[in-house]
Amino acid sequence: MSTTTAGQGRMPRQIAYIIGNEACERFSFYGMRNILVPFLVSSALLGYLPAGPERDGAAKDIFHMFVIGVYFFPLLGGWLADRFFGKYHTILWFSLVYCAGHACLALFENNATGFYTGLFLIALGSGGIKPLVVSFCGDQFDQGNKDKAKVVFDAFYWIINFGSFFASLLSPLFLRHFGPAVAFGIPGALMFVATFVFWLGRRRYVNVPAAGRDPHAFFEVVKTALRARRPGQGRPGLFVALAGVAVAAAMLLLWALSATTGLRAWPAGFNFVITACLALGVVIALGGWGASLQLERARGVHPDLAVDGVRAVLRIIIVFALVTPFWSLFDQKASTWIIQGREMVIPHDAPWWPSWLVQDAAQMQALNPMLVMLLIPFNNLVLFPLLERLGFRITPLRKMGWGIAISGASWIVAAVLQLQIDGGAPVSLAWQGLPYLLLTFGEILVSATALEFAYSQAPHAMKGVIMAFWYLTSTFGSLWVLLTNAAVRNEAVIGRIAGTGLSENAFLMFFFAGFAFLAALAFAAYARRYPMQDNYRKA
Structure with missing residues (x-):
């Protein structure tokens, strides 16, 4: 592998391999992730529970524990890459573990031990590479072409959603028409392709070596x-x-x-x-x-540089902590919102509804990546330049703060829809498009921005670790969901919710919206005094 720096002012050619790998890997991940709750609700694995809220709750718990694993293991991947193996080898080896996990899901659909082993291996493999792919992509740039990095980070996030879109749209159909073995097997095949594409670029990458045991x-x-x-x-x-x-x-x-x-x-x-x-x-x-x-x-x-670097990381961790409520909202689109969608009416009789394609509530998740692909260029080419001309200064931290608040607004809309459902009114599944639009806009402001923010703020020797801390925000986002799910199983809490006149689902939706609004206020207060850094490597 090459250790030369990227060409001055040019887009590094090796980026194509990383982007191609990411597109296939994201199809793989979202292809299995977005059918996990529907599969569990109807599978023999939870057949010991009565159908309804109890089984739905168990499926949500399993899903969010899986998400916790996915976003916990970046700590391991970041440490191994920074300390021992470097990013390239760590990504490659964890990708093979990832492939094995997919194989388990396809082979053991009715075997709890085999299936949950597969979920663990996917969490380990996906989590292990998660902090590294973005920072490995950033390593391909230097001070001479760092202006291209923002374009690539946006393209990186766009291609993630390109893969996610087709996975979210097609995987529920594979599950419905061909069964779990095929529905989980196709993402496994795409993960193998992703690993192969990444390996093909091995001789072109700028490979920043592992720091080893760095005394500083x-x-x-x-x-x-x-x-x-x-x-x-x-x-x-x-x-x-x-x-x-x-x-x-x-x-x-x-x-x-x-x-x-x-x-x-x-x-x-x-x-x-x-x-x-x-x-x-x-x-x-x-x-x-x-x-x-x-x-x-x-x-x-x-040295002072190392001490100042630690100070910077500690400041970044506070920013990350304030983002965790966003993930508690975002990740529930694959659990709570799917369960809500199953109670809504699919408008097959409407001439504008694509009944030939959209046949399952889980497919509404395809709106998220589709909207991302539309909104990223709209924001960059229209909205942000317009706001700048109007005198509004657009900064990464301001975008992230507004993103958290807008995500909270999406849950207000979802809660209003839930109130209509609870009242017995037939509610069209198409109405879920509105909360998806708001949540996706908030996601772009938070997550797409944070990819560049995390890389640019982290000192060179700590980029892998700080990216791991960033992904750990999703672990704590799902933790808040598990905590609330555990709390509402308490009889005293159930009684208080009943006293509000709201159903449990509607109450929790309003609760998470309020949680996001409080987090947005706290984020804005901290962001006002955060000192921005520039830690791209020198040419």
Whole structure:
């Protein structure tokens, strides 16, 4: 593989292999992801539960636990790539694991052990490559052609949705007409193609080598800062960080006691996945806070550039934390919104409805990638230039803040539709197009912008890790969903919801909308004082 830099001012030719790989991989991922809930609701795997809300709830839980895994394993992939193997080899090897997971789904549709093993392998493979493909794409650019990077990041996000569109549109039809083996097998074949296309470009890539054991890496600087003593001063940061570890360990211990002894030491609805995610969140939050309290003590032991880099990462993590409520809304389009759509009326009699193609509520998810492909060029060519001419300064953080708020508005619309359904009125499935439009516009403002933001803000030696932290925002987004699902299984909570006069589904939709609005306000307050960086590599 080449280690030369990309040509001055030119679009790197090797980008075509990365984009082609991403298009096939996204079809693969969304092809299985977007039929997972419909499959589980009707499969023998959940046949032990009565059809209706109980089985729907179990399917949602499995889906969101899978999503948590997908966005947790980027931590592993980022660490392996940065520390040992480099991005190229890590992507290639995890892609093979990914292929094996798809094979399990196709082969074990009626075997719980085999099927859930497949979900685990897909979560491991997809998650392992997730923080690396975008940053590997960014590695192909330097200061001489970084102006092309924004075009590619937008194209990257566009091609993701190109693959997602056809997967979302066709996979429910494959499931309906050909069964799970074919419906899960086709995405598996596309993942094999994705891996092969990526391998074809191996001799052209700019390959930034793994840093190895960097004595000035993020966690090394943090450890030095926490351990350092100063005459006459305590170590409050170390105390805060250790408190986070102690609280996390206590959570896991209480869960273990509840699971093995039957003691009510931990909330009954908080399974291992929820508990582990909560523990991880406590460690990150208190560990980061503790490190920030004593970070200046690392100067002298580590170069100023490394210490300043850690400070930048800690600031970025706060931005990421404030984005997690967005993902709690966005990822439910493949669970809550599908279940809502199954209660709506498909307008087959309407002359404008494509009955020959759209036959299942799950296919409405195809609206999301289709709208992305339309709205990205509209925003870049029409909306953003117009707003700039009107005097509005468009910045990445402003776009992300507005995106969270607009996503909240989409859930207000979905809740109003749910009220109509609960009232017994027949509601056309076509009405789901409106919340999809708002959610997709919010997604573009948040997620497409964050791809470039995360890469440009991360110091060079920490790009893989910071991308892993970005994808971890989706883990915590699904955690909020699991927590609310667990909460509404409590009789006291159910009683309070009933007292509002709303159904459980409608109440939760309004709840998530309010959650997003509060997050948008907090995001805007923090964004006003965030110092932007420029960390593209020099030519």
